Amino acid sequence: MKILVTGGGGFVGQAIIRRLLARGDSVRSFGRSPQPELTASGVDVVCGDLADAAVVRGAAQGVDAVFHVAAKAGVWGSWESYHRPNVIGTRNVLAACHAEGVKRLVHTSTPSVVFNRKPIQGGGPGMPYGRNWLCHYAHTKAIAEKEALAANSETLRVVALRPHLVFGPGDPHLLPRVLQSIQVGRLKIVGDGRNRVDVSYIEDVAAAHVSALEALVSDTCAGKAYFVSQGEPVQLWPWLNQILEGLGKPALTKRIPLPLAYVAGGVAEGIWKLTGKAGEPPITRFVAVELAKDHYFDIEPTYRDIGYRPEWTTDFALKATIEDLRIKGF
Numbered sequence: 108m109k110i111l112v113t114g115g116g117g118f119v120g121q122a123i124i125r126r127l128l129a130r131g132d133s134v135r136s137f138g139r140s141p142q143p144e145l146t147a148s149g150v151d152v153v154c155g156d157l158a159d160a161a162v163v164r165g166a167a168q169g170v171d172a173v174f175h176v177a178a179k180a181g182v183w184g185s186w187e188s189y190h191r192p193n194v195i196g197t198r199n200v201l202a203a204c205h206a207e208g209v210k211r212l213v214h215t216s217t218p219s220v221v222f223n224r225k226p227i228q229g230g231g232p233g234m235p236y237g238r239n240w241l242c243h244y245a246h247t248k249a250i251a252e253k254e255a256l257a258a259n260s261e262t263l264r265v266v267a268l269r270p271h272l273v274f275g276p277g278d279p280h281l282l283p284r285v286l287q288s289i290q291v292g293r294l295k296i297v298g299d300g301r302n303r304v305d306v307s308y309i310e311d312v313a314a315a316h317v318s319a320l321e322a323l324v325s326d327t328c329a330g331k332a333y334f335v336s337q338g339e340p341v342q343l344w345p346w347l348n349q350i351l352e353g354l355g356k357p358a359l360t361k362r363i364p365l366p367l368a369y370v371a372g373g374v375a376e377g378i379w380k381l382t383g384k385a386g387e388p389p390i391t392r393f394v395a396v397e398l399a400k401d402h403y404f405d406i407e408p409t410y411r412d413i414g415y416r417p418e419w420t421t422d423f424a425l426k427a428t429i430e431d432l433r434i435k436g437f
Contacts, residue, residue, distance in 0.1 A: 109133040110320075111170040111209075113157065113200060114177030115150065116142040118278055119215060119270070122313035123174055124150060130317075137166045138177065157196030160203070167203035172211040172320055175200045175255070180280070182242045182394055183379070183387040193247035194254075201258045211323045213316055214255040214267040218305075218334060218404060219245035222393075226302070226401040232332050232408055241393035252332060259330035264323040266413075267332040268315055271404065275309030275424060276431035285347065286437050289359065293389050296362040298399030300344040305336035305403040308417065308424035315415040322413045333409040337421045340403035346425075353429035354437055368395035 110127055114120040115136025127134050128148060135151040136142060142152050155162035157177055167173065179192045197214070204212055221230060222237040222245045236253065240246035252267050259265040274281050288294040315335045322328045348358040363371075372395045375388035409415050 108172065109135070109170045110172050110174065111135045111137060111167055112174045112176060113137045113166075113196075114175075114215075115145060115152070116140065117176060118280065118309065119273060119312055119316075120174070120176045121145070121277070122275075122309050123176065123316050124148075126313045126317050135166060135170060137163070157199060158191045160199045163196075163199040164203040164206055167200075167207045167209055170207070170209055172213070172323075173200065173204055173209055174213045174215070174316055174320070176215040178215070178248065178251075179244070181244055181387070182391050184243060186243050189243040189247040193244070194250050197251040197255055201255060201263075204263050205258075208262075210263060211320060212255070212258075212263060212265045213319045213323070214252065214265060215316070216252040216255075216267040216269045216332060217245070217248050218269045218271045218402065220249040220252050220269065220332075222396075224396055228303075228401050228403060229405050230334075230403075231405040232334065241396070242391065245393070256330055256332060264326070264329040266319050266323055266328045266330075268312075268319055268335050269332060269404075270307040270312045270315070270335040271305040271402065273307045273309055273312050275428050277309065278428070278431075282350065282428065282432060283435075283437070286350075286354075286432070289351070289356070294359065295368075296344050296359055297368045297395055298362075298365045300342075300362065302343055302399055302401050303340040303403055304343045304401070305334070305340050306346070306421065306424075307336045308419050308421070311335075311337065311415075311417045311419055311424075314418055315409070315413065318413050318415045328412040331412070333413060334404035334406050335409060335415065336404060336406055337417050337419075337424070338406050339421055340401075341421065343398070349425065350429055350432070353426075354433060365395060365399040368399065371395070 116138040153166045221234040236249045372390045372392040379388045
């Protein structure tokens with residue numbers, strides 16, 4: 108099978124490509140910059156902008172299926188900086204699939220599409236999309252997911268996956284950024300420190316994507332969205348402190364109440380907007396809520412319809428991650 112992976116040079120994209128190559132698929136990767144390591148592995152690398160419809164269509168020529176992984180993530184930036192890649196880019200991928208006769212599309216989404224400022228405890232795929240968005244990432248990803256699922260048809264089967272807090276060896280984003288915030292004294296325990304969250308090991312996230320592609324042969328999962336995780340929520344702050352302990356660093360102990368963190372986030376956002384300061388604010392309202400409240404989901408439908416079950420235990424995944432962080436000098 109010939110498969111296109113948008114965002115193939117990213118953390119999740121690379122993991123999917125490794126799995127596809129291992130099973131003998133022919134892979135093309137689409138991204139903004141050359142990927143020498145992928146090229147050396149036999150991947151056909153196409154460079155371009157997701158917002159360029161012609162280039163995206165060219166990348167989709169001759170492929171049987173697409174994993175649309177590419178997106179702009181993060182919690183800060185202009186509406187246009189998120190809308191262009193996440194919404195326009197997804198529309199271009201969908202148009203390319205229709206124009207080139209691609210039959211299957213696995214769309215990488217996020218649980219943030221159901222963000223509602225409230226604790227989520229075992230929420231299922233039927234949860235309504237969020238409202239009153241606190242960050243452009245969540246809002247634009249919700250628009251993109253809705254349009255991707257609406258494109259599901261007899262000729263193009265589409266499924267969306269929502270992995271939560273993806274971590275593991277090679278992670279360039281989540282835990283390295285958390286550790287950097289700790290190093291400069293910016294991170295404190297928000298709330299009572301007992302909130303539980305889902306986490307997703309990178310290799311299991313890749314496995315879920317490939318399983319979803321295979322499940323699209325039938326109509327069982329087509330046109331639907333599914334959460335992906337290890338299936339066993341962790342207490343966020345003890346989990347982070349376990350990582351710090353494994354790295355020989357002091358545990359996080361300082362706390363800040365959620366209402367105070369939320370107000371601080373609003374003030375910081377206002378300052379950054381008024382002054383045009385570079386980089387991200389030290390705290391935002393979205394981050395304050397995410398750090399303080401429960402966010403874990405029901406993945407039983409994912410088991411049932413896609414056949415996904417985590418291959419790795421959370422303990423194994425955490426040990427592998429800590430070792431990788433140690434090697435990188437954290």
